[in-house]
Amino acid sequence: MRIATYNTFEGGRAQLGPIRGRDRLLLDVVKGINPDLIAMQELVDWQDHGRERFESFANAAGMAGEIFVGEGFPIGVLTRRPWRIARSRFLRAGFWHGLALVELEDGKGSLIQALAAHLSPLGPRQRHAEVAAALDLIDPAAPAILLGDLNLISHFDHVPVRGLTLPTFVRHAAGGALDQRVSRMIAGAGFVDAYARLHPEREGHTIPTPAAFESPFSPARLDYIHVSPGLAARLSSARIYRRPPAAEASDHFPLVVDLD
Known part of the structure; x- marks a missing residue:
């Protein structure tokens, strides 16, 4: 099973450097990844006109799914057969962008819970509250995935504070140091950071x-795929996807994880 998360930078319409209209680039990236499950963030306007852009993208990618719209940026979850979304909920209250909780099934009896998140960019206190609420919704003893743009710097990543730009420091620090309570909370709940598990000595960035x-x-590595212990035993690869045209399609690189 291949799992991915991808922040699209305002759904492909916002100008990125000299590039306008990145829908085709985003599609080429997703088709290149060929995921069974992908969470996508910042799908601005993809819900308009009867979800026309979302459905068109999903069909072109050979996938199906749902788009969840709150007061912040929309979140999309797409699956490829045999996986499908059996049930879904979208939580708005207490979340900057919202939180999508979906139950996936493959038609053969396999069930996986997935939480697709786009956490607050404002600071660790807000993210701490969001993650605490999210973790109350899932049981790591069951097959579960927590993925998305979590807007945090993990305690697994040895990031020197002195090298950070001021905007990054403001968003991730408290008391003059990086506040990494959120990633520690996720680990303490039993979830495994897939990239950190397979690359303990190799740090990578998903943005910019x-x-x-x-x-x-x-x-920094702001995009994450966390898996429950049972799924962690099946981890076979985790990588930041940099193949063309990923470098120009968004301000984030996708994160991709494979389970045996």
Whole structure:
């Protein structure tokens, strides 16, 4: 099973460097990944006109799914057969963008819960409250995935504070140091950071891409796929997807995880 998360930078319509209209680039990236499950963030306007852009993208990618719309940026969850969304909920209250809880099934009796999140960019206190609420919804003893743009710097990543730009420091620090309570909370609940598990000595960043050369933020790994212990035993690969045209399709690189 291949799992991915991808922040699309305002759904492909916002200008990124010299590039306008990135729908085709985003589609090429997703088709290149060929995921069984992908969570997508910032699907701005994809819900308009009867979800026309969302449905068109899903069909072109050979997938199906749902788009969840709150007061923030929309979140999309797409699956490929045999996987499908059997049930879903969308939580708005207490979340900056919202939280999509979906139950996936493959028609053969396999069930997986997935929480697709796009956490607050404002600071660790807000993210702490969001994650606490999210963790109350799922049981890591059962097959479960927590994925998305979590807007946090993990305690697994040894990021020197002195090297951070001011905008990055403001969003991730408290008391003059990086506040990494959120990633510790997720780990304490039993979830495994797939990328950190398979690359303990190799740090990577999912933002910014070369196209976001004007970004005021420091390179960081803000996108995550966490899996429950049972699924962690099936981890076979985790990578930041950099194949063309990922470097120009968004300001984030996708994160991709494979389970045996």
